[in-house]
Amino acid sequence: METANTNYNRRSFLKVSALAGGGMLIGFNLFSSAKAANLVPTATPPGEAAGLTSFIKISPEGKITILAPNPEFGQNVKTAMPMIVAEELDVDWQQVIVEQAPFNTKLYGRQFTGGSQGIRQGWKSLRTAGASARQMLIEAAAQAWQVPAAEITTEAGVLHHKASGKSAGYGAMASAAAALPVPKDVKLKAVNTFKILSTSHKNVEGTNIVTGKPLFGLDYRQPGMLIAMMVHPPAFGQKLKSFDATPIRKMPGIQDVFSIQVYPDEYERQIFDDRTFNELVVIVGRSTWEVMQAKKKLRVNWESMADRVEKENAFGQKREVTIPGGLESTDAHYAKMKERDAQPAKQLRRDGDPEGAFKSAAKVIERTYTAPFLAHNNMEPLNCFAHVTPEKAFLAAGTQAPDFIERTIAARLGMPIDKIDIQLTRMGGGFGRKAYCHYMVEAALISQKMKAPVKLIYTREDDMTYGIYRPMYSLTFRAAFDAANNLTGFHVRGGGIPESPLGRSEGNFPAGAIDNYLADEWALPSNITIGAFRAPRSNFIAGAQQAFLDEVAEAMGKDPIDFRLELLERAKKNPVGKNNTYEVDRYAGVLKLVRDKSGWGQGNQPGVHRGVAVYFCHNSYAAHVVDLSMKDGQPVVERVTSAVDCGVVINPIAASNMIEGAVVDGIGNALFGNLTVKDGKPDQSNFDKYRMIRHNEAPKKIDVHFVQNEIDPTGLGEPPFPPVIAALANALYKATGKRLYTQPFGPQLGKSIQG
Amino acid sequence: MHSLKKNELNTIAVATFNLKINGKISRVDVDPATPMLWVLRDHLNLAGTKYGCGIAQCGACTVHLGGTAVRSCQLPVSAVGKEAITTIEGLSAKGDHPVQKAWLEHDVAQCGYCQAGQIMSAASLLKSNPKPSDEDIDNAMSGNICRCGTYTRIKAAIKTASKR
Structure with missing residues (x-):
C-alpha cells in the first residue's frame, strides 16, 4: 500500500x-x-x-x-x-x-x-x-x-x-x-x-446534456445583455484601414459600431496571447440576428501589412519575432516547403555516423510527407460574455487556459488581477483552440466601451477564418540499407509553416533503435497564425513516420508488427544514444495487444485490407489496426481495433469514448481535413467547403482494449489520435497498391481508384 | 402581415407571431426573416437548440416542425405558421424519451454541444422508421456533425432506442 x-x-x-x-x-x-x-x-x-x-x-x-x-x-x-x-x-x-x-x-x-x-x-x-x-x-x-x-x-x-x-x-x-x-x-x-475507479460511471452531466440545459458559453446570459459581433480582415496579412458604419447604424436593434485594438502596439505577448488580427470592427446590438444582418452590410476597407516585429515572452523567455507581410497562398507554401527541405537544416539528434551509413548504403528509400493547415472547427463557435465596470471585470466563457488569459485581461484593462472574475462554462469542443483566448480580451474591451453586459459571438465563418490553425508540416524520411538488406541508417527531417513538427520529439522511437540516426529541422515564417491542435506535432509525425516504417518493413520483406517489435527489442537490449523518451515494454505491449485482439496475421476476410500503427505521446501509448474495404473508390472502415496503455484506467466507459472519438477524428482529418489559402484568404469558411467526417464515413465498429497494469494514470485526450492516421494510410496502401504522401487522402483516392 | 417591405433606411418591420412551441403558445415580435434558431435562443430563452454553422450544414440547430426534423437556422419564423415546433427542451417532460434514455445508457456525449441536434434527428428518424437499418441511420444522421467523433455510440444508441 x-x-x-x-x-x-x-x-x-x-x-x-x-x-x-x-x-x-x-x-x-x-x-x-x-x-x-x-x-x-x-x-x-x-x-x-x-x-x-x-x-x-x-x-x-x-x-x-x-x-x-x-x-x-x-x-x-x-x-x-x-x-x-x-x-x-x-x-x-x-x-x-x-x-x-x-x-x-x-x-x-x-x-x-x-x-x-x-x-x-x-x-x-x-x-x-x-x-x-x-x-x-x-x-x-x-x-x-x-x-x-x-x-x-x-x-x-x-x-x-x-x-x-x-x-x-x-x-x-x-x-x-x-x-x-x-x-x-x-x-x-x-x-x-x-x-x-476502473469501473464505468456515466458522465455526471449526461442528463443535462440530453435535455438541452444551458451549459455552454453560448448559452450564458444576463439581464440587459447586448450581443456583439466582430469583423476581421478577410485575408491574413491585412489590417483595418477604415470603415463606414453609416448604412448600418440605423438598422433595427443596432446600438453601436466601433473598432477595438485588442493589444497595445508594444504589448509583449504571453504564450497563449496568439492573435491574428489586432484591430477589429465591432457591431453591438440587441439580438444576434439583428447584429448578423448589420454585419453583412458593413463596409470596410482593408490594407496590406508590411513585415512587423512582435515581442514575445514564452514562460519568461523573451524574444522578438518577425511576422512577414504579404498575402500568402497554399500552392506557394508547398513549393517553398519543397525548396527549403532540400537545404541544410538544424540538427536535433545525431547517433553514430548517419552520413557514412547513407554513403555506403546499397539502397536508400526516401519519402516526403506533407499535411495542410487544419482548422479546429469546434462545434461551438468562439464566444464570451463580459461585464466590465470600473470596479471589476466579470467574464463567462469556455476557456482551456483561464489562468493565462486572466493575466492578459488584467493587463489590457489596467485592472489588478484580483478584480478579474472568470466563470468557466462547459466548452463545446476545445482541441487546443480555446487555449488562445483573444475572444475574451475582445469581449472585455467591448463591454468596457459599452458600459454594459455584452456577449461576443463569432459566426462560424469568423471562427474558421481567424487562424490559430494546426501548422502545415513536412517530414522527409530516409532509410539506408546494406547489401544484406539490413537497416543501417535513418534520417528524419522535419519542417513546417511556421514551425517544424520535430523539436520536442527527438527522443521518440525509432530513435534509440537504429545505430546511425539523424534528425534535423527547418521552419518558414508566415503571417498565418497557428496553435495547439489535439496532440501538437505528434498529430503529423505519427501519421508520416508509421507509414514510412511500413514501407521500410515491406522493403525488408518483414511483417509490419514483427519489424517494429524487432526494432523495439534492439532499443531495449542495446539502446542507441541518450534521452530516449519511451518505455520499450509499454510500446511493445500495445503492439502485441492490438496484434492479438485484431487477429493480425490470421488471414484477412476477402476484400478487407488492414493497416497498423503505434505511437507514444503525452505519456501514453496507443496502437490501432484499421480494417477497410473499398466502395466506389472511397474507403469503408469496417473495424478499428485499438490498444492503449494509459496506466490505471480511471473510468473505462469514458476512456473508451475518448479513444473512439480520437479514431473518428483521426480518420476524418486524414481523409478530409484541409484549410487552404489564396492571396491570404481562406478558401473554406464553413462546413459546406470544409469537409468534416460524418456518420456515414465513421468506422462501423471500434473495439477498444486497455493494457491492464497499476501504473499511475496518464492522459487520453491526445495519445490515441495521431497513430490512427498512419493505420489508415497503411490500410489504404494494401487496398489500392498506392502509398499516399499528402494529406488529405480523400481527394486523391477518388481520382486514383476509379474502377 | 408577412409581406412587409423594407424601407430605405434598412429598417425592417417587426411582426407578431404566435408560435406553438413545446405545447405552449409563445408570442414574439421579431423581423419575419429571423430564423427560428435565434427566435428560440434570443427571444424565448430556449438555448438547448444550438448554433453551429448557420447554413444547415451541421445539424446542431435541429428541431421538429410538425414532427419532422428541420434545421432551425434556415427556417424563418414567418414560415412556421400554425405548425407545432418541438425543441430538445420539449422532447419529453422528464428527459425520458427513449432516445434520451438510450443516449445516457451508452454515455454518448463528450463535449455534448451537438447532441441536442443529434437527438432531435434520431427521434424524428425513429418516428418515421421505428426499425432503421445501419444505412437508414447513416442517411438520416449524416447531416449532423459531431466534432468529438461519437458517431459509433450514436448509432448504437439509436438501435437501443429502436428496440423500445
Missing part, C-alpha cells in the same frame, strides 16, 4: 476547516506537487473556503460535494476527478454531488486543460485529499467511541467498529473531524482494491 505524505510542499498542501452550518471542508491544491508557482495562496478568500481551497464538503447530514476543478470540454474530467477523490474517501459514488469549481487560480491551482495532463498531475493530490479526509473521520470516530482508530473500518460513507457494533455516517463525525489536525501521512488504497 502506498503512503502519501500530506506535507509534500513547502507549505501545507491540505487544510481542513469547519463548514458554516456544521460539517467538514477539505481543501487542497490540485497540482501542488507539480508546480511551485501555483501553490497555496497567501490571501485568505472569504466565506466558507476561508484559509485554503475548497474541494470536498461533508455536511452534517452526510451530503458529499466534490468540486471538479478543471475546465470540461468533453474529456470527462468533471466525472473522473471526483471519482478519484470518492475512491479514497470511501463513499458511495451515487451519493456524491459534483460541482464545477469557479475559476480561481488562488483557490484551485492550475486549471489548464491541455497536454492530456489533468489526470496525470492531479492523481496524487486527489487521492491524498480523499484519504486524508477519511483518516480524520476515522480519528473523530475513534475519539467519540473511545476505541483504537486502527479498529475502525469504512464502507460507502459509513464508519464501523466491529467489536462494539458501533457505526456512524460520515456526516455525524464531520464537525468533530474538522477540528482535528491533518494527518501527516495517509495510506492510499491498493489499486486492486478500487471500488469506484
